[in-house]
Amino acid sequence: MKTSMDARPQESAKTLSAELADHLCERIRNDRLAPGDRLGTEADLADQFGVSRTVVREAIGSLRGLGVVTGRQGLGLCVAEADNFSSVLRKALVPQVASPQGWRELQQLRAVIEIGSIALAVELITAEEIIRLQTIVVEMQRVMQKINQDPAGSSKAYKELDCLFHQTILAASHGNFVKQFHGVLLDYFHAGDLYGHPPTSKGLRDHELIANAIADRNTDAATKLLTDHLKPQLKAPCE
Incomplete structure (x- = not known):
């Protein structure tokens, strides 16, 4: 089905390419296209949207750069593999890790994501995931018992x-x-050693209480415990 984009003849080619990129992203979302699904060739898209192939190339170029689409020989433009999202995100966050303030903002973002998702996690967590969480806490307890004998390890x-x-x-x-x-x-924090402070008994206890609240499906308690657990990291100086 042909989609017209000529209703605004005053638009520049650059604006049209951005508009086309938006249309393609919308198609991927609305049609629930999976990685590898075909979007068409440059000629197909130019005909479908009533624009020049130059406009199509510019739109495709921007979407390639974002890791949204990729080109495949014999198929044309296809939806990119899902793991491209992580790759693009890592590159986008590189400027943040270059300064103490950037690190602080990443910590704040991490807290927002975790605290904002905890209620849904409590609601949807499976019995197997609860066991996994509790098993991790037990292993953390075991590691803490060896902290004096092997601090670094x-x-x-x-x-x-x-x-x-x-x-x-x-x-x-x-x-x-x-x-x-x-x-x-978390990969950034791990690489940057933002978890580099020595483990503490309080930190371990925080994890125990959070795991127990989740196992009890107590959303209010889990949210408060996680929020309190993350506060010291948000206030800690980034050096």
Whole structure:
């Protein structure tokens, strides 16, 4: 079906290409297109939308840069693989990690995502996910018992379990976009050692209480406990 984009003849080619890019994104969303699904060739799109191939090339170029679409020989333009989103997001966040203020803003974003998703996680979490969360806490307890004998190794192991704990909560909300976004943030924190402070008994207790509240499906308690747990990290200086 041909879609006209010539209702506003005064539009520049650049504006038309942006408009076309928006139309293509809307098609991907509305038609629930999956990675690898075909959108058409340059000629197909030019004919469908009533624009020049130059406009199509500019629109495709911007969408390629965002990791939304890709070209496949013999097929033309296709929806990009889902993992391209993470790759593009990582690149977009690079400027943030170059300054202390950028790190602080990433921490704030992480808190917003986690606290905003906790109610949904409590509602949707499965029995298997609850067991996984509790198992992580038990492993964190075991690691803490060895902190004096092997400070560096235990701190590293605890940090990895800490990330896994929070990833498990986000996964329980069953929102793939949110999970990917949060996963990228945690990867940055892990690489930048934002979890580099030595593990504490209070931090461990926080995780125990959060896991118990989620297991009890107590949304109010889980939200308050998680919020209190994240507050020190938001206030900590970024050096």
